[in-house]
Amino acid sequence: MLLRHTPKEIKERKALTVNPAKTCQPIGAMYAALGIHGCLPHSHGSQGCCSYHRSTLTRHYKEPVMAGTSSFTEGSSVFGGQANLLASIQNIFTIYEPEIIAVHSTCLSETIGDDLKQIIEKAREDGKIPLGRHVIHCNTPSYVGSHITGYANMVKGAIDYFAESTGKKADRVNLISGWVEPSDMREIKRIASLMGANSILLPDTSDVVDSPQTGSFNMYPKGGTTIADMVASGDSKATLACGEWATKDAAIKLENKCKVPFEITDIPIGIQATDRFVTKLSKQAEVTIPESINNERGRLLDVITDMHQYLHGKRVALWGDPDQIIPMVEFLLDLDMKPVYIVSGTPGKRMANRLEELLSEKVPEAKYKNGELADMFLLHQWIKNEPVDLLIGNTYGKYISRDEQIPFLRMGFPIVDRIGHSYFPTVGYMGGLRIVEKILGLLMDKQDAECPETSFELVM
Amino acid sequence: MDTILKDRQKQILIKGKDQFQMECAKASLAGSVSQRACVFCGSRVVLYPIVDALHLIHGPVGCAAFTWDIRGSLSSGPQLHRLSFTTDLSENEVIFGGEKKLYKAVSELIDKHRPKAAFIYSTCIVGLIGDDVEAICKKISREKNIEVIPVQAPGFAGTKKDGYKVACDAIAQLVGMSKESKTRPNSINILGDFNLAGELWLLKDYYEQMGVEIVSTITGDGRVDDIKRSHTAALNLVQCSGSMIHLAKDMKEKYNIPFKRVSYFGIEDMSTALYEVARFFSNSEMIRKASVLVKNEINALLPALAPYKQKLAGKRAAIYVGGAFKAISLIKALRLIGMDTVIVGSQTGNKDDYLLMKELCDAGTVILDDSNPMELSKFVQEKQADILIGGVKERPIAYKMGLGFCDHNHERKEALAGYQGMINFAKEVYASVMSPVWQFTKPKSL
Incomplete structure (x- = not known):
């Protein structure tokens, strides 16, 4: 029988991860670097890493994803990768002409102890970095954290390199985006602009990995945060960082370096997280919340009111990244649904704390685990013991969905078997509306398909 | 923009113009956006379709996550190979070694799944942190009485092609283990x-x-x-x-x-x-x-191909695939449906392969070794190709440029081998080359 390898009985595993609910740091650094304008991500390690990351991002976005690799050899693993990185920097600026090369390390270059900063310094001294071009970097050891950690490190690296303080504050706020889709980044900019908040978004993958079909291949699409904006971020009057795991380090860096005060908020998924985002942004930017935003909120509430009877008490299993899961769990609770099982491969005690706060009273039976051995296999076992009505997470849930006949809402990374995530946001009130529409569609389609004829209804 | 790196000039040849011998089987130039992968990748794709064996990846999580059920290798029985097993090495193990974790993980898995054999893949850092994977495999092999085969596949030890050899060596350890010795007729x-x-x-x-x-x-x-x-x-x-x-x-x-x-x-x-x-x-x-078989198949196939051939006659194809042997077959297959190959390249071809390609192609055809997106897009534009045949990373480049695409790699959804495969191939090429979407997207210059 297809894929039926998950037994109901849960045995404690000590060492083995089965069907991981995370991947490694470098791909996060690559994705974040794509959100910088004119930037070519560069993987300092073996060729395979770069190839896997590009393939995975390509499958997720159905877009070309460009990145260079230091193409390590046996020699580099013995003598270090300095020569490879120096040659890479020279070759990349000669042929691909990016404005910026964003170098990230890999498990290999970390373990052999390559010092990226020193190598880049040497490239500069040797004249391998043309005037007006830049090489930024971050360390992304694959054996620490997860893809989210890599994203956080690259965002921090960009700020560390570019942000400057002239001592004169500008009437502007920085928005640091957690790991979300280009559609979400576009939506965050739309909300800020509706509010009249002058802002800089970093990183910004909209118009990069959702670029239009024009009949020509462009290595550096028009989107991405510009150098000018990254430099100017040091003079902004405040920073709003969305998603603790992916953005906190960068926000702290910016405060330390340029004295830009920051606030951390959740990625604005659902009513309350969006409320907090909008309120904080209005305070930081010193703007009022316009009628148009209130109307969007009202429309979302209206739909929930209309349909709440179909949502009540439905049990949900979720997996993915803490920054997305936390506001999503809060939203599900507001929809009167029950998030009962949650796993994330991304470590961090804060996740359990936040979930405890959200769930202990409302869903005391909820099970959640993150970090080591929190994998899709465990999630499936929990579901086998007591089923759920809905699955929410990345494509890897499709095995469970098929095996257990459970409706499945795709959210998170990667989604390699459906489209839509690039174009339709899940953040903000309108994003919330899309989530509700999708959930209802899934639950009601199942009801229509499976209910006995006697209770098959035309009007729902 | 200087699209061709100087060091790559001998890896690009135009038939009828250039006389030099291709320089191939070369390591990729550091910094190039190569479409190639690594030793681990090569070993993993080759061994993965052994469906009743256990495949455990010893290393940090990425290599397991990125190779989880990505190859559409179908099984008529067990599906164990489609799960992802990893030791998910963390910082602690990188410092103190991952042997204990590996031993526990493999033992747990064998007890649970009772596989026919186990392949234990070592990725980049396993050797560097000093794990003796071979010794652990031997120990478990004795304890559990099944073959536990180490697959030493650090990514840096070469290209995907070197990984194939690693996989072959692993398989060779199983060959000959059965007691039968008499050669079976036919x-x-x-x-x-x-x-x-x-x-x-x-x-x-x-x-x-x-x-x-x-x-x-x-x-x-x-x-x-x-x-x-x-x-x-x-x-x-x-x-x-x-x-x-x-x-x-x-x-x-x-x-x-x-x-x-x-x-x-x-x-x-x-x-x-x-x-x-x-x-x-x-x-x-x-x-x-x-x-009889060939005659029957061809008699059925040729009339079925005819309508496609008629529509596709004179259309131009670009081929960029992993293996050169496949590229060579594709040139012939495309000719059968009336198409000209204007660009052909591979990630891992050798000198003889490229000579054969040169022989098969018409004058003017561009022949490439270990190419990259910039080069590919430059030549595709110059040669006005109507379709690109390649793998996952090439697809969106082709689409962005407004030309058709056929996946001849892991993500093919229809069988492309055999006689049935030929008609599937023709249908797929036809559907993509003739798609009405191009009327909106193809730039006027093409």
Whole structure:
């Protein structure tokens, strides 16, 4: 029988991860670097890493994803990768002409102890970095954290390199985006602009990995945060960082370096997280919340009111990244649904704390685990013991969905078997509306398909 | 923009213009946006279709996460190979070593799944942190009484092609383990088909119709016990020579089994692959059956291809695939449906492959080794190709440029081998080249 390898009985595993609910740091650094304008991500390690990351991002976005690799050899693993990185920097600026090369390390270059900063310094001294071009970097050891950690490190690296303080504050706020889709980044900019908040978004993958079909291949699409904006971020009057795991380090860096005060908020998924985002942004930017935003909120509430009877008490299993899961769990609770099982491969005690706060009273039976051995296999076992009505997470849930006949809402990374995530946001009130529409569609389609004829209804 | 790096000039050749010999099998230039992968990747894709073996990846999580069920190698039985098992090494183990974790993980897995054999892949840092994977495999092998085979596949040790050799060495450890020793009459092993979209099943059916016994399929829909007795076959058929030629040579040396290089793409190569086997066994009944089969298939196929050929006549194709042997078959297959190949390249071809490509192509065709997106897009534009045939990373580049695409790699959804595969190929190429979407997107200059 297809894929039926998950037994109901849960045995404690000590060492083995089965069907991981995370991947490694470098791909996060690559994705974040794509959100910088004119930037070519560069993987300092073996060729395979770069190839896997590009393939995975390509499958997720159905877009070309460009990145260079230091193409390590046996020699580099013995003598270090300095020569490879120096040659890479020279070759990349000669042929691909990016404005910026964003170098990230890999498990290999970390373990052999390559010092990226020193190598880049040497490239500069040797004249391998043309005037007006830049090489930024971050360390992304694959054996620490997860893809989210890599994203956080690259965002921090960009700020560390570019942000400057002239001592004169500008009437502007920085928005640091957690790991979300280009559609979400576009939506965050739309909300800020509706509010009249002058802002800089970093990183910004909209118009990069959702670029239009024009009949020509462009290595550096028009989107991405510009150098000018990254430099100017040091003079902004405040920073709003969305998603603790992916953005906190960068926000702290910016405060330390340029004295830009920051606030951390959740990625604005659902009513309350969006409320907090909008309120904080209005305070930081010193703007009022316009009628148009209130109307969007009202429309979302209206739909929930209309349909709440179909949502009540439905049990949900979720997996993915803490920054997305936390506001999503809060939203599900507001929809009167029950998030009962949650796993994330991304470590961090804060996740359990936040979930405890959200769930202990409302869903005391909820099970959640993150970090080591929190994998899709465990999630499936929990579901086998007591089923759920809905699955929410990345494509890897499709095995469970098929095996257990459970409706499945795709959210998170990667989604390699459906489209839509690039174009339709899940953040903000309108994003919330899309989530509700999708959930209802899934639950009601199942009801229509499976209910006995006697209770098959035309009007729902 | 200076699109071609100086050091790459000898890896790009235009037929009728350049006379030099291709420089290939070269390490990629550091910094190039190469479409190539690594040793681990090569070993993993080759071994993965052995469906009743356990595949555990020892290293940080990424290598397991990125190779979880990505290859459409179909199984007629067990699906164990489609799960992702990893030791998910963390900082602690990088400092103190991962041996204990590996030992526990493999033991747990074997107890639970009782597989026929286990492959333990070591990724980049395993050697560097000093884990003795070989010793652990031996220990578990003794304790559990199954073959636990270390696959030493640090990414930096070469390209994907070097990984194929690593995989072949791992498989070679199983070959000959069964006690049978007598060569089976009229029997073959099928090497180097990975049963993407069920292609292997088509081939098996053809050979069985001819009265040929198939001892093992390595590795598509592969079984450990079949591999163990694969030394009893009379002939090895090797497709995708890049990946499996090492094993064929090894089996020739150890067991004196001759091998033949074949390709199953396009009707010429497919028919040759059937006739060669029949001729090898010098069996007149088999030759008769082969010719009946070929005749029937071609008689059914040609009229079915005709309408596609009519529409596709004169359209131009660009080929950029992993293996050169595949590229060569594709040139012929495209010609059969009236199309010209204007660009052809591979990630891992050797000198002879490129000579053969040069021979097959028309003057003006661009031949590429280890290319990159910039070069590909430059030549595609210059040569005004209508379709690109490639893999996952090439697809969106083709689409962005407003030309069709056919996946001839892991993500093919229809069988492209054999006679049935030829009609599927024609349909797929037709659907993409003739899609109405291009009327909106194709730039006027093309």
